[in-house]
Amino acid sequence: MNHRFLENWKWYEIESIDHKAEHIKEMVHKLPDCTQWLENVEEQNTNYLRIENYGNEAVLHGCLTYEKEEEEFDHDFFHFYITRSYFVTVGLEVVRLGRTIKKDMIRQMHQCKTAVEGFFILLGEVLNNYLDGIDHFEYKLKELQYDLRQNNNQVLLDRIYDLRQELLIWTDLTIPVEEIKLAAEEAFFDEITQTTEYRRTSVRIERTLNLINHYQHDIDTMLKLEEVLSSHRGNEIMKTLTVMTVIFTPGMMLGSIWGMNFRNMPELDWKAGYAIALGLIGLSIASIYIWLRMKGWTGDLLKSRSRKSRFK
The missing domain is CATH 1.20.58.340 (Magnesium transport protein CorA, transmembrane region)
Known part of the structure; x- marks a missing residue:
């Protein structure tokens, strides 16, 4: 699916990662040199990030895991390819982002001047999904803290370690998003760092990491209390x-x-x-x-x- 925006940049959206490389080439035939990226689309299923320069054209491409299962080594990921005039996503199912309303997101993208800025709106929606999960994590953490005050036994210790493992998953999901932000700074410099959506997403990343650090401190404190008890x-x-x-x-x-x-x-x-x-x-x-x-x-x-x- 192709999306064209008011500032004449595009989003090539390929929802299924099962599409063959030739089909992707056909949709995004203007890519400067997509050979390596297309190989990664077919073979890579873990986080990676690359910055390429073709003359005056900077390209940022990679793969991002945006959802992980807690008990299985399984995850959802998508590939992306970003230039100033368009970006491509392969394998991203927007419907998996619970809070995101796609038509509202696209309406917001119409205010962006470049595809890079539009991609940061998409990243912001991914982070919103993380924040919803962390809010649910906070509820479980507060419930555990209350139970810890009322009683203390081996079951509660198991729950503490389960929450610690879940928090590690949120950390593993958020850090690659921060890396994409830093890579975008390296690739596009002030052209992206001065934009509203970049700054908004940067603050959202910082907020997410601050919450994770805070809850990590809470869990470490509970573990130390358990050790003392x-x-x-x-x-x-x-x-x-x-x-x-x-x-x-x-x-x-x-x-x-x-x-x-x-x-x-x-x-x-x-x-x-x-x-x-x-x-x-x-x-x-x-x-x-x-x-x-x-x-x-x-x-x-x-x-x-x-x-x-x-x-x-």
């Missing part, structure tokens, strides 16, 4: 086991002594031997406990905690 709980468990072992060691020692089967054990003939043994065991346990409390080594083990405490 886990470390504290591990220390409390070890401290509890140690204190309980020390407290009951004298009783176990005395019990093991009186459990012996030697013939000459005078304590066995005492009438009050049983009571004395119990009293001695109880006294030894109480003495050890009091000594630990005086040293401050029992900490909060024997104190009741608030139900709202996260360090249970």
Whole structure:
């Protein structure tokens, strides 16, 4: 599909990437030298970017991944070829950009003086799609933060790592868009950097990356809190086991002594031997406990905690 705009530049839109190279040549026969690009259209399915110069004509072409699946190594991508007077897209399905209304986007493109500026409107729509996804990510992050305040368990830790993985996907999608912006500066200089749509898209890129950095900081903070909680709980468990072992060691020692089967054990003939043994065991346990409390080594083990405490 061909789109011609008021400033006499064009957008050659080829929705299906299954079209053969000859068909693309037929549609965009004015390309200065499209041999390498056409080969990449047929073979390349990952991000790449090239800048070519043919005399006074600068060309920017490449491939951009604009959607990734979270659980599969699968993604949607499109190829592009940009000059001052036209740009070509192969494989871009605008309907996949949920917020974008194509006729409104084309109406906006009519205000652009060059194809490069028009392409930045398209990039801006791709970023809008990212921002919608990041807004949904923010909702899941806030929900997780609330659950983390109410409870803390292994399931929540798994959710934190799932969100971290999702944020990596948004980062991987946004960085190539920023690279295209920088490559456009290199290829077209002030001709593009002074335009409204370039500046608007640049701000949108910066906004997207700022959100990603902010949420990355939030997730890192939650992971550090998890590490602190886990470390504290591990220390409390070890401290509890140690204190309980020390407290009951004298009783176990005395019990093991009186459990012996030697013939000459005078304590066995005492009438009050049983009571004395119990009293001695109880006294030894109480003495050890009091000594630990005086040293401050029992900490909060024997104190009741608030139900709202996260360090249970």
